[in-house]
Amino acid sequence: xxxGIIAPESTVNPALTNTSPAASNAGAGLEIQPADGPxxxxxxxxxxSLSSGSADxxxxxxxxxxxxxxxxxxxxxxxxxxxNFRPNATSAKGAMGIMQLMPGTARGLGVIDAYDPEQxxxxxxxxxxxxxxxxxxxxxxxxxxxxxxxxAVVKYGGIPPYKETQNYVPKVMGYYNGGDITAGxxxxxxxxxxxxxxxxxxVSSEVLAKALTQMAFMxxxxxxxxxxxxxxxxxxx
Numbered sequence: 614x615x616x617g618i619i620a621p622e623s624t625v626n627p628a629l630t631n632t633s634p635a636a637s638n639a640g641a642g643l644e645i646q647p648a649d650g651p652x653x654x655x656x657x658x659x660x661x662s663l664s665s666g667s668a669d670x671x672x673x674x675x676x677x678x679x680x681x682x683x684x685x686x687x688x689x690x691x692x693x694x695x696x697n698f699r700p701n702a703t704s705a706k707g708a709m710g711i712m713q714l715m716p717g718t719a720r721g722l723g724v725i726d727a728y729d730p731e732q733x734x735x736x737x738x739x740x741x742x743x744x745x746x747x748x749x750x751x752x753x754x755x756x757x758x759x760x761x762x763x764x765a766v767v768k769y770g771g772i773p774p775y776k777e778t779q780n781y782v783p784k785v786m787g788y789y790n791g792g793d794i795t796a797g798x799x800x801x802x803x804x805x806x807x808x809x810x811x812x813x814x815x816v817s818s819e820v821l822a823k824a825l826t827q828m829a830f831m832x833x834x835x836x837x838x839x840x841x842x843x844x845x846x847x848x849x850x
Contacts, residue, residue, distance in 0.1 A: 668730040670698060670711070670796035677738035683745070687752065688712075688738055689796055690788035691759065694781065698796050700730045701804040712737025728806050730799065752789075756782045 674692070678685035695713040696702035708715050710733035719727045722736040744755035747763055757765070757772040760781045765773040772782055788794060 666802050667798055667800050668700070669798050670730060670734070671798075673731050673734045674796055677734050680735065681738045681742040683738055683742055684789070686794055687785075687789050688734065688741070689794040690785045691737065691741065691756070692734070692796065693788050693794060694785050698799065699804065700728055700733070700799055700801065701806055709733070712740075714740070730801075753782050753786065756785050 674685050674688050677683070678688055692698055692711050695708075696711050698711055700711050702711065702713065703709055704713060706715070709719065709727035711730055712733050714722070714724060714727050714733060714736050716727075718740060719733075719736060722739055724732045724736040727733050727736070741755055741759055744758040744763060745752070748754035748758065748766065753772065754766055757778050761773045761775055761778040765775070765778075772778060
């Protein structure tokens with residue numbers, strides 16, 4: 614797929630000024646309708662053999678696509694470019710897992726363990742769904758937002774003039790339009806990842822302990838910062 618699919622930077626898409634899920638994008642030719650469904654936290658059911666140490670990625674992508682009304686092949690295309698389906702992938706900027714979720718994004722999506730394939734893919738599906746809703750179903754703008762952030766797409770009125778994003782969008786679109794993608798089944802232990810959920814779908818005590826420890830650490834830092842501020846105020850008077 615060539616860069617010809619990219620809207621000119623000077624063209625301001627109508628969806629950029631209308632963040633409603635029903636925002637229209639006349640003439641875009643690549644639109645995906647809004648999704649309805651339960652909250653993200655309700656989708657972790659551990660139905661994909663995570664407890665056995667392996668994960669059926671194709672089944673997870675299919676479930677995520679149905680949950681958020683996103684084409685399964687689009688999700689797989691994103692994952693192919695982001696991590697080549699490696700659940701332990703970590704970028705230099707700190708993006709994690711198959712869909713390369715940034716730590717803050719993962720927390721905002723309710724993802725407890727970003728290296729758990731099911732949580733990561735569901736999180737990525739929810740995030741691309743949010744971008745599709747924000748930009749009126751325009752797949753290319755949603756992908757640009759996934760890569761560069763929605764603020765950059767709004768700022769430039771289209772796909773930002775960043776080399777990485779300019780390359781990213783057509784690359785993902787090429788996979789998306791190039792036929793069915795097979796993600797396969799991964800053995801988590803081969804990636805140094807232990808199963809994070811039990812057969813009942815509950816988060817394991819190990820993962821929960823990590824999350825609670827992190828929360829406690831952040832709370833401690835916050836308390837120290839507040840204490841420092843109080844000391845500063847006292848010293849003024």
